[in-house]
Amino acid sequence: MTPLRLIITGLGARARTWLQVASDSPDVEIVGLCDPDPAARDRAREAYPGRPVAAALEDIIGTVGVEAVLLCTPPAGRLAQITVCCDHGLAILAEKPLSDDVATAARFVAMAEAAGVPLIVGLNFRYLAVTQAMRHLLTDGPVGSPGFGRFTYERWRDGTQSWLNSYPLTMDHPMLWEQSIHHFDLMRYVYGVEPVSIQAHTFNPDWTMYAGDTNVSALIHFDSGLTVNYQGTWQAGHEPMNFNWRTDCDGGIVMQRDMFGDLAFARRMDPEMTPVPLPDHTPWISDARALLNGFVATCRGAAPDCTGRDHLQSLMMLEGCIRASARRESVDMEEIRAGLAA
Ligand SMILES: NC(=O)c1ccc[n+]([C@@H]2O[C@H](COP(=O)([O-])OP(=O)(O)OC[C@H]3O[C@@H](n4cnc5c(N)ncnc54)[C@H](O)[C@@H]3O)[C@@H](O)[C@H]2O)c1
Numbered sequence: 001m002t003p004l005r006l007i008i009t010g011l012g013a014r015a016r017t018w019l020q021v022a023s024d025s026p027d028v029e030i031v032g033l034c035d036p037d038p039a040a041r042d043r044a045r046e047a048y049p050g051r052p053v054a055a056a057l058e059d060i061i062g063t064v065g066v067e068a069v070l071l072c073t074p075p076a077g078r079l080a081q082i083t084v085c086c087d088h089g090l091a092i093l094a095e096k097p098l099s100d101d102v103a104t105a106a107r108f109v110a111m112a113e114a115a116g117v118p119l120i121v122g123l124n125f126r127y128l129a130v131t132q133a134m135r136h137l138l139t140d141g142p143v144g145s146p147g148f149g150r151f152t153y154e155r156w157r158d159g160t161q162s163w164l165n166s167y168p169l170t171m172d173h174p175m176l177w178e179q180s181i182h183h184f185d186l187m188r189y190v191y192g193v194e195p196v197s198i199q200a201h202t203f204n205p206d207w208t209m210y211a212g213d214t215n216v217s218a219l220i221h222f223d224s225g226l227t228v229n230y231q232g233t234w235q236a237g238h239e240p241m242n243f244n245w246r247t248d249c250d251g252g253i254v255m256q257r258d259m260f261g262d263l264a265f266a267r268r269m270d271p272e273m274t275p276v277p278l279p280d281h282t283p284w285i286s287d288a289r290a291l292l293n294g295f296v297a298t299c300r301g302a303a304p305d306c307t308g309r310d311h312l313q314s315l316m317m318l319e320g321c322i323r324a325s326a327r328r329e330s331v332d333m334e335e336i337r338a339g340l341a342a
Contacts, residue, residue, distance in 0.1 A: 009034035010073035086115035119308035127290035143252030193222035198320035
């Protein structure tokens with residue numbers, strides 16, 4: 001198989017991982033790098049000498065024989081990038097969230113479908129061994145069917161650190177769009193369900209460094225009858241992060257106690273949790289590698305995973321939280337789906 005000819009655009013924090021993973025992949029050839037920021041371009045030239053580097057996709061697409069573009073840009077303002085890709089018939093791997101509003105994301109999905117190009121969203125957490133193992137346990141395991149869950153993600157995220165992106169400091173609902181999107185996607189993926197209604201309250205603690213809300217408390221009701229109690233924050237009172245995802249089933253529980261692993265289960269009367277063995281992995285790298293492999297396979301004709309169209313369902317959950325919190329009432333997901341279809 002010839003390597004996929006790829007341009008990486010947006011050379012900030014997240015691109016560091018992608019540059020490493022794509023450079024190491026025998027199935028990918030990086031044929032160009034783009035960023036409007038001269039400092040980012042200089043860094044790229046230094047780290048990857050000999051590779052074409054440009055300020056904008058338009059400046060490079062016609063010159064390098066490209067098949068696909070990896071969008072590592074902030075979620076706001078991607079219209080020009082998606083348009084160029086669609087106009088040139090280029091497959092797109094876009095970092096999550098596809099956009100910072102659902103209607104724009106839906107427009108991108110329609111544009112890609114009309115152009116006949118794959119539009120895949122970078123939901124790397126789906127590709128972790130712990131995620132795959134939990135999904136298997138819950139569909140085919142010793143503890144039965146899920147009835148309710150509690151998903152806790154409590155993190156002190158200092159958004160002023162230079163190795164992190166800084167745009168979330170000023171965006172609306174940074175926790176929802178930047179972080180909870182992963183969690184909501186994982187719920188849909190692992191449980192194999194779709195949301196029916198959402199109650200939520202979003203807010204900021206008074207010590208926050210973010211303009212938009214960093215706390216999300218939500219009760220999410222799914223079409224299987226499952227309810228998940230979600231608490232996420234970027235402004236926790238303690239470091240390190242507390243990640244805990246527990247699912248109660250008719251015959252026991254499943255617990256994930258670390259973002260990248262530590263999976264265990266117990267049948268109802270088991271005195272101890274039974275750990276689930278997981279293969280070795282390198283956080284951020286193994287998951288990105290598997291995601292990239294899936295994208296290359298899609299570009300070569302395999303059925304897609306993490307499509308933009310599927311991603312819309314998770315984005316609608318963010319919108320559901322925002323509306324529910326603003327109105328102080330439960331929001332029916334049909335309202336949001338109908339609004340998008342109109
Ligand atoms: N999946 C994950 O685990 C994960 C982790 C971190 C970030 N992300 C996502 O990656 C994306 C980028 O985040 P980041 O942390 O790299 O942000 P960042 O701010 O560090 O970097 C973004 C880069 O994009 C560049 N850029 C802006 N507009 C551009 C344009 N029109 N064309 C080309 N480049 C442009 C900026 O100059 C900057 O260098 C976001 O969608 C974010 O949510 C995903």
